[in-house]
Amino acid sequence: MSGxxxxxxxxxxxxxxxxxxxxxxxxxxxxxxxxxLSPFPEDTHKIHPATRLKSPSATxxxxxxxxxxxxxxxxxxxxxxxxxxxxxAVATSLLIGVPLGLMAGYFENWISELIMRVADIFLxxxxxxxxxxxxxxxxxxIPNVILALSLTYWPxxxxxxxxxxxxxxxxxxxxxxxxxxxxxxxTILLHILPNVSSSIIVRSSIGMGYTxxxxxxxxxxxxxxxxxxxxxxxMIAESRQYLPDAWWYAMFPGLAIFLVVLGFNMLGDGLRDIxxxxxxxxxx
Amino acid sequence: xNEKIMPALKETLLFVSDLTVHFYTDRGxxxxxxxxxxxxxxxxxxxxxxxxxxxxxxVARSILRVLPPGGRMIGGxxxxxxxxxxxxxxxxLNTAIRGRRITLVPQDPFNSFNPVFPVGTQxxxxxxxxGEGRGKTKVDEEKILEMLxxxxxxxxxxxxxxxxxxxxxxxxxxxxIAMALLPSPDLVIADEPTTALDVTVEAQILRLMKDxxxxxxxxxxxxxHDLGVASEICExxxxxxxxQDMEDGPAExxxxxxxxxxxxxxxESLPNPxxxxxxxxxxxxxxxxxxxxxxxxPRCPDATASCSRERPERVExxxxxxxxxxxxxxxxx
Amino acid sequence: MSRGIVTFILKRIFFFIPTLxxxxxxxxxxxxxxxxxxxxxxxxxxxxxxxxxxxxxxLGFDQPLYVQLGVYLRQLATGDLGKSLYSGRKVSQDLFDRxxxxxxxxxAAMFISVVIGIPLGIVSAxxxxxxxxxxxxxxxxxxxxxxxxxxxxxxxxxxxMWLGITPLGAxxxxxxxxPLTGLYIIDSLLxxxxxxxxxxxxxxxxxxxxxxxxxxxxxxxxxRSGVLDVIQKxxxxxxxxxxxxxxxxxxxxxxxxxxISTVTQVGLLFGLLLAGAVVIETVFxxxxxxxxxxxxxxxxxxxxxxxxxLVSGFVYVAVNLAVDVVLTLVDPRRAEL
Numbered sequence: 011m012s013g014x015x016x017x018x019x020x021x022x023x024x025x026x027x028x029x030x031x032x033x034x035x036x037x038x039x040x041x042x043x044x045x046x047l048s049p050f051p052e053d054t055h056k057i058h059p060a061t062r063l064k065s066p067s068a069t070x071x072x073x074x075x076x077x078x079x080x081x082x083x084x085x086x087x088x089x090x091x092x093x094x095x096x097x098x099a100v101a102t103s104l105l106i107g108v109p110l111g112l113m114a115g116y117f118e119n120w121i122s123e124l125i126m127r128v129a130d131i132f133l134x135x136x137x138x139x140x141x142x143x144x145x146x147x148x149x150x151x152i153p154n155v156i157l158a159l160s161l162t163y164w165p166x167x168x169x170x171x172x173x174x175x176x177x178x179x180x181x182x183x184x185x186x187x188x189x190x191x192x193x194x195x196x197t198i199l200l201h202i203l204p205n206v207s208s209s210i211i212v213r214s215s216i217g218m219g220y221t222x223x224x225x226x227x228x229x230x231x232x233x234x235x236x237x238x239x240x241x242x243x244x245m246i247a248e249s250r251q252y253l254p255d256a257w258w259y260a261m262f263p264g265l266a267i268f269l270v271v272l273g274f275n276m277l278g279d280g281l282r283d284i285x286x287x288x289x290x291x292x293x294x
Numbered sequence: 295x296n297e298k299i300m301p302a303l304k305e306t307l308l309f310v311s312d313l314t315v316h317f318y319t320d321r322g323x324x325x326x327x328x329x330x331x332x333x334x335x336x337x338x339x340x341x342x343x344x345x346x347x348x349x350x351x352x353v354a355r356s357i358l359r360v361l362p363p364g365g366r367m368i369g370g371x372x373x374x375x376x377x378x379x380x381x382x383x384x385x386x387l388n389t390a391i392r393g394r395r396i397t398l399v400p401q402d403p404f405n406s407f408n409p410v411f412p413v414g415t416q417x418x419x420x421x422x423x424x425g426e427g428r429g430k431t432k433v434d435e436e437k438i439l440e441m442l443x444x445x446x447x448x449x450x451x452x453x454x455x456x457x458x459x460x461x462x463x464x465x466x467x468x469x470x471i472a473m474a475l476l477p478s479p480d481l482v483i484a485d486e487p488t489t490a491l492d493v494t495v496e497a498q499i500l501r502l503m504k505d506x507x508x509x510x511x512x513x514x515x516x517x518x519h520d521l522g523v524a525s526e527i528c529e530x531x532x533x534x535x536x537x538q539d540m541e542d543g544p545a546e547x548x549x550x551x552x553x554x555x556x557x558x559x560x561x562e563s564l565p566n567p568x569x570x571x572x573x574x575x576x577x578x579x580x581x582x583x584x585x586x587x588x589x590x591x592p593r594c595p596d597a598t599a600s601c602s603r604e605r606p607e608r609v610e611x612x613x614x615x616x617x618x619x620x621x622x623x624x625x626x627x
Numbered sequence: 628m629s630r631g632i633v634t635f636i637l638k639r640i641f642f643f644i645p646t647l648x649x650x651x652x653x654x655x656x657x658x659x660x661x662x663x664x665x666x667x668x669x670x671x672x673x674x675x676x677x678x679x680x681x682x683x684x685x686l687g688f689d690q691p692l693y694v695q696l697g698v699y700l701r702q703l704a705t706g707d708l709g710k711s712l713y714s715g716r717k718v719s720q721d722l723f724d725r726x727x728x729x730x731x732x733x734x735a736a737m738f739i740s741v742v743i744g745i746p747l748g749i750v751s752a753x754x755x756x757x758x759x760x761x762x763x764x765x766x767x768x769x770x771x772x773x774x775x776x777x778x779x780x781x782x783x784x785x786x787x788m789w790l791g792i793t794p795l796g797a798x799x800x801x802x803x804x805x806p807l808t809g810l811y812i813i814d815s816l817l818x819x820x821x822x823x824x825x826x827x828x829x830x831x832x833x834x835x836x837x838x839x840x841x842x843x844x845x846x847x848x849x850x851r852s853g854v855l856d857v858i859q860k861x862x863x864x865x866x867x868x869x870x871x872x873x874x875x876x877x878x879x880x881x882x883x884x885x886x887i888s889t890v891t892q893v894g895l896l897f898g899l900l901l902a903g904a905v906v907i908e909t910v911f912x913x914x915x916x917x918x919x920x921x922x923x924x925x926x927x928x929x930x931x932x933x934x935x936x937l938v939s940g941f942v943y944v945a946v947n948l949a950v951d952v953v954l955t956l957v958d959p960r961r962a963e964l
Contacts, residue, residue, distance in 0.1 A: 131649035135940035138902035139920070143654070143936040146924055147662055219772065226774050227906055231924055246777055250910075253780070254788035261784075264777030272772035279768065360867045363755075392870030400868075405861035410883050410958050419879075423872050473869070 027280020030215075033273025041089040048083035054240055063256045073258035076248065077238075081259065084240035085266050091241045092270065095156055096221040100214055102160035107167025108210060112198050114168065115175025126172060129165035137162045138227055145233040155234040159221050170213055174206045208285045215278030219271040226267050242267050306373075307513050308334040308357070308481060313370035315352055315361070317581075324581040326352050328537045328589070329370070331608065332515075334481065339507060339514040341528030341545070343521060343560075347578060349537040350517045351401075354483045357515075358392055359384075375480070393420050397474040401486040403466035407458035413469055414438075414454030420473050441472045445502060464495035468502065475506060481513045488523060500526050521564060525549060530614075533557050536579050536589040538605065543615030553617040556590045588618070596621040636952050643948050650940045655699055658933055660692065668929045671712050708937065709930035713923070718934035722916060727809025728798060729908070729915030733900050734810075735835035736842065740896065744843040745889060748850025752885075753877065755855065763847055770844025776906035779837040783910065786833060793833050796912030799826050834911040838903050842896040846889065853888035857881050887958050894947035901939050 045051050049069070058078030066073040072081040114125040132140070144158035179202075187197050228234035229243025237244055242263040249259035315327040327349045334340045342350045355361050357372055357379065372379040379391065400406040408416060418433045442450035445468040458466060467487060474482050484503070488496040504527050507514055518524050524531055524545070531548050533541040533556065541554040552558045559574045576593035579585050585592050591601040598620065606618045659665045666683035667674070674682070683689050686709075687698055702708075708718040751763035786793045794800060804815040804823040812831070815823035857863065858881065866876050908917030916935055923931035 127645070127649065130646055131653055134646055134650045134944045135653075135936060136898040136902040136943055138905065139936055139939050142905070142920070142924070143932060144657055146927075146929070146932055147657055147668065223772075223774055227776065230774075230776050230906060231909070231921060233924060243774070243776075246774075246780065250780065254784055257784055260777070260780050264774055264781065267774045267777065268769070268772050271774075272769055275768055275772055355868075358868045360864060388870045388872060392868060394870060398865065398868045400861065400865050402861055406865040408862045408866070408880050408884070410887065411880070419871060419875065420869050423875060424870070 025280075026276050027284060030273045030276030030278070030280055033269060034277060037089055037093065037270050037273065040086055041093045044083075044086040044090055048080070048086045050080040050083040051087070053079035053083045054087050055238055057238075063252060063259070065256075066258050072262045073256070075245070075259050076252055076256070081245075081262055084245065085242070085262060088240040088242045088245065088263070088266070089270075091152070091235060091239060092222055092225065092267075095152060095159070095225045095235075096218050099156045099159035099163065099221050099225070100217045102156070103163040103217065104167055104210065104214060106160065107164035108171050110164070111168040111171025112175055112202065112206075115172040116179060116194060116198055116202065122172075125168065129168045132162065132165045138224055141224060141228060142231065142233055145228055150233045150236055152235050152239070155225060155228055158228070159224060162224075163217055163221060166217065167210065167213060170209050171206050174209055175202055178202055178205055208281075212278055212282045212285060215274050215281060219274035219278065222267065222271050222274070305336045306333055307336045307338075307375065308332070308515070309371075309373040310353065310357065311371050311373070313353065313356060313372065314368040315349075315356055316366055316368050317362075318364045318366065319582075322582045325584050326365075326537050326581055327356070328584070329605065330534070330537065330539050332532055332539060332542075334513045334515055336480075337511045337513055339516060339527060339529050341524035341531040342515060342517045342534060343524050343531055344519065344534035345578060346519055347536075347581075348534045350519075350534055351485055352537075353534075354398070354485050354515065354517060357483065358396060358398065359387060360392075389424055394424055394477050395479055396481045396483065397477060397479040399467075399470050399474045399482060399484040399487045402490050403463055403470050404490065406470065407466060409458055412455050412457055413461070417454070417469070417473055417476070421476060424477070437476065438472075441476050442469075444506065445469070445472045447472070463491050464499065467491060467495075467499055471499075471503060471506065475510075475512070478510075479512065481515065482507075483515045483517070485517045486519070487516075489518070489520070496523070503527060521549075521560065533560070536584060537581065538589050539618065540590065541615075541617045541619075542608070543612070543617075547612065547615055551612070551615075553611045553615065553622040554619050555594050555596050555621070555623060558623050559593075588620075632955060635955060639948060639951050639955075643944065646944055647941065650944065651700065651703060651937070652696070654933065654937055654940070655696060658929075659688070659695060659699075669709075669712075671929070672927045703937070708934040711923075711931045711934075712928040713926045713931070718931050721919060721931065722934055722938055725914060725916050725919050727915075728913060729904055729917060731798075731810040731812065732831065732834055732838060732908070732913060732915060733897075733904060735812075735831050736838035736900055736903075737896070739835055739839040740843040740846050743839075744846030745850050745886075747843075748847040748889075749854055749877075749882070749885070751847065752851045752854035752858065763851070767844040767848040767851075770840055773840065775837055775841060775903050776910055778840060779834065779907055779910035782833050782837055794830050796830075796910075798830050798913060799823065800830075801826060834907050834913050837910075838900060838907045841903065842899050845892060845896060845899070849892045850885060850889045853885035854881055856888070857884040860884075883957075887954065890950060890954055890957070894943075894950040897946045898943050901943060 040047065049071075056079070058074075061070070061074050061078035062076055064070055064074040064078075070080050070082070072085065075081055075084070110125050110129070114122040135143075141155075141158040141162045144161060145154055148154040148157065175198075183201070187201055225234060226241075226243035226246075229241045230247045232244075232247065235241035235244055237248065245263040246260055249256065249263070252259055310330065310332040313327050313330045313332075314325075317324040317326050330349065330353060332340075332342070332353065342353065344350050352361070352365075355365075356367060357374075359367075359379065361367070367380065370380070374391070374396070379387065382391070407413065417438055421433050421438075438454070439450045442453065447453055447465065447468055453461075461469065470487075474484075487503070488499050491499060500523065503514075514527075516524065516528055528545050531541075531543065531545050532539055533548075533554060535556050541548065541552065541557050543553070548557065549561065552561055563572050563574055574593060579589055579592065585602060587600075587602040587605050588594075588597075591597040594601065600620050606620050608616045608618055609622070611617045611622050658668070662668050664679070666686070666688045667679050669686065669688075670679045670682045687695060690698075706719050708722070710716065711718050711721050714721055747763050747766075751760045754760055783795060787795045799811055802823070804811055804820045804827075805818045807814050807817055811827035812824065815821075815827055863876065863881065866880060867873075871880075904915060904917035905920050906917070907913065908915050909921040912918065916938070920932060920935045922928075923935070
């Protein structure tokens with residue numbers, strides 16, 4: 011069996027990882043097919059004051075909000091918003107953090123020190139607060155949220171890549187490569203990067219979960235996506251006024267967030283278990 | 295079981311008979327011990343030899359009943375003095391036997407100390423909790439200091455406050471030996487006590503153990519894979535292979551006159567003066583699907599059909615020298 | 628304490644300073660270098676161009692950057708965080724007033740996390756693969772997936788609005804206990820004011836519970852893996868083989884080792900709590916730094932937000948330093964690494 015098929019087999023047998031994977035697959039499909047699946051796709055921008063705050067029924071399966079819009083449809087489109095924000099944010103963090111981590115780990119000079127110090131400094135302020143501050147400074151919009159999220163998450167990638175690169179560097183096969191005179195860029199790309207990629211993948215999955223939560227917080231606080239964008243955090247913020255009567259308005263967006271973040275966490279945990287079997291249940 | 299066959303000369307301290315232990319793993323049931331038999335007389339130093347994975351450590355852990363999770367004792371008896379250890383209640387085992395009548399010198403002195411407590415605390419704790427009921431017995435500081443100087447730890451008083459990482463490997467092993475001897479046990483189980491040490495340190499530790507044991511009437515079960523080490527310190531040697539005991543005899547005659555084909559192969563695979571290295575052809579069998587009968591039979595040059603049918607019984611090939619084999623080695627003059 | 632430990636601790640304290648400095652500079656860059664017009668930010672959204680210009684000159688934003696940096700650092704050294712747009716008072720004064728509320732909430736949340744989270748983790752590890760273990764693991768995985776503000780709103784919905792057993796928000800209804808520490812629970816205990824005590828506890832229950840949720844889950848998880856890790860170690864086998872009573876092994880030996888990995892998390896948890904305080908205080912109308920931050924966002928009171936950011940960074944770094952020092956005292960090996 012080829013390596014990929016073997017890995018897939020192992021993966022699909024792990025309930026945690028596979029379950030998470032299924033949830034995320036559902037999320038992606040929902041986001042892509044939102045236009046098709048939503049009963050009222052126009053509710054992302056149209057308002058219907060006549061049908062405001064209706065409780066869940068056959069037509070409006072999750073009820074309507076204070077502008078008469080179908081919550082289910084808005085949730086489905088909100089999946090798109092959430093995914094776009096998180097994927098781009100995590101990808102950007104990765105693109106910033108991983109190369110910095112590789113450099114810091116591979117070279118042992120003042121550049122490494124500098125990189126790690128800067129990473130520490132970014133980590134010295136709790137992320138939500140820093141992201142909040144950045145988003146407020148830049149102005150509330152989706153691109154700015156993405157930027158703020160990326161700029162606060164990259165140190166996590168750098169740290170983990172740094173640690174692994176450093177320990178790999180001490181391993182015999184890297185010393186051999188260097189002895190043979192391979193140039194640093196080659197060594198990093200061909201030898202080190204493949205070995206740290208599994209940690210990067212795990213971290214990305216966990217990062218997605220974390221970023222989605224933080225994006226929701228920023229939306230809730232009003233520094234992220236702005237209405238009428240159907241962002242889940244924004245929806246929860248808007249729903250507060252109408253409690254306790256319109257309980258569905260506050261409950262369902264939160265459940266959506268929960269499911270999605272759960273999916274990514276499960277996937278990340280499951281992947282970590284597979285990749286690092288030492289931490290797994292062994293019989294000894 | 296076969297008590298009538300046992301040597302009636304010395305008083306038997308420990309008698310392990312027909313011990314069968316299985317480990318339940320993700321990949322199936324590993325039959326780690328299969329009817330293993332072992333006895334130790336009072337004041338005797340018995341070596342337990344075998345390759346890694348042959349079950350020697352499992353025997354030790356079974357005696358003390360500290361098997362890892364997934365390990366289960368399927369059958370057998372372990373007679374210690376007048377009692378069967380396998381029938382004893384856990385509480386009694388803990389207060390009366392473990393760390394009291396039977397002690398352990400573990401394999402890895404580096405990892406067997408708890409890193410966040412000073413060694414003094416750990417030594418005292420071994421002695422402290424042996425009282426009846428909830429009692430703590432008073433710890434005799436003098437005794438501890440005396441034992442430490444016997445294991446050649448200089449200025450013991452100041453050393454007790456130190457943390458394990460502040461000692462060298464050899465020193466830690468000396469501390470382990472001290473802890474094993476402090477409760478005045480009847481039996482010390484030494485599980486590969488020198489494997490993790492440098493060769494020069496190893497020699498010192500062996501010498502130390504020999505001296506200390508000879509002074510007292512203590513039995514030792516000395517587990518090792520190193521034949522040389524065993525020959526240094528053991529009076530009698532039991533050879534194990536893949537969970538079964540194969541041969542059991544006095545040290546000198548075992549080495550000069552091995553009766554079991556496996557022992558013979560083992561001895562011949564030791565580096566010899568001509569510098570030729572001989573392997574034993576074949577591989578150690580999987581414990582998940584072990585061969586029936588005598589487990590050495592697939593690799594044994596003298597094996598016949600009867601060897602895979604039923605495991606041979608213990609036979610006294612020479613006085614005090616027992617072997618389990620249908621075709622024991624007969625030394626040519 | 629050995630010399631090695633003392634030097635290690637001193638080194639750690641020494642490194643605290645550049646990190647702090649870096650933090651200050653980072654905030655400086657974000658607030659002065661990145662925006663198009665930093666003066667406009669400070670002046671607020673309703674300011675006229677003349678007002679913006681006036682602020683620019685007044686606060687020295689027209690000066691070259693390095694001069695600004697110097698002034699900024701000097702001001703911070705004296706604790707000057709500027710003036711709040713909304714209240715007109717010094718930001719540092721605003722923060723100081725609101726600090727006790729957040730402190731009380733954070734301590735309560737920390738208390739709940741520790742008192743529930745650690746034992747859960749230990750039991751889960753000791754009874755591995757049992758029902759309790761699966762329940763705890765399920766709880767920790769989902770606990771980290773719940774948006775804290777949503778949880779707070781749901782709890783409000785159930786407990787306050789539908790069941791009516793807890794108040795909707797604020798710290799207390801009725802007279803405030805004689806202020807000694809600013810922490811209502813402690814103050815009411817000290818004044819033997821039973822009514823105020825009960826009242827404060829009722830008010831702090833939901834917010835503290837909500838705030839503690841994420842850190843509780845994290846603590847349980849890390850304690851569990853810490854204990855599992857220790858159980859497999861050779862020294863535990865040795866202690867068992869030498870007849871140490873199980874209670875002693877668990878409470879003395881396993882706990883100590885496992886707690887070390889847990890304490891490592893306390894610094895991180897504190898950051899979680901700080902960040903969480905912003906939304907929780909918003910949801911529950913809790914008059915602390917978090918609510919202040921939210922209000923400042925809504926009102927675009929830039930100096931105030933900046934002040935909160937700086938203070939939370941400072942506190943976070945300080946707490947991590949303290950945790951580091953405590954850890955080294957508990958596990959002296961760290962000094963040798």
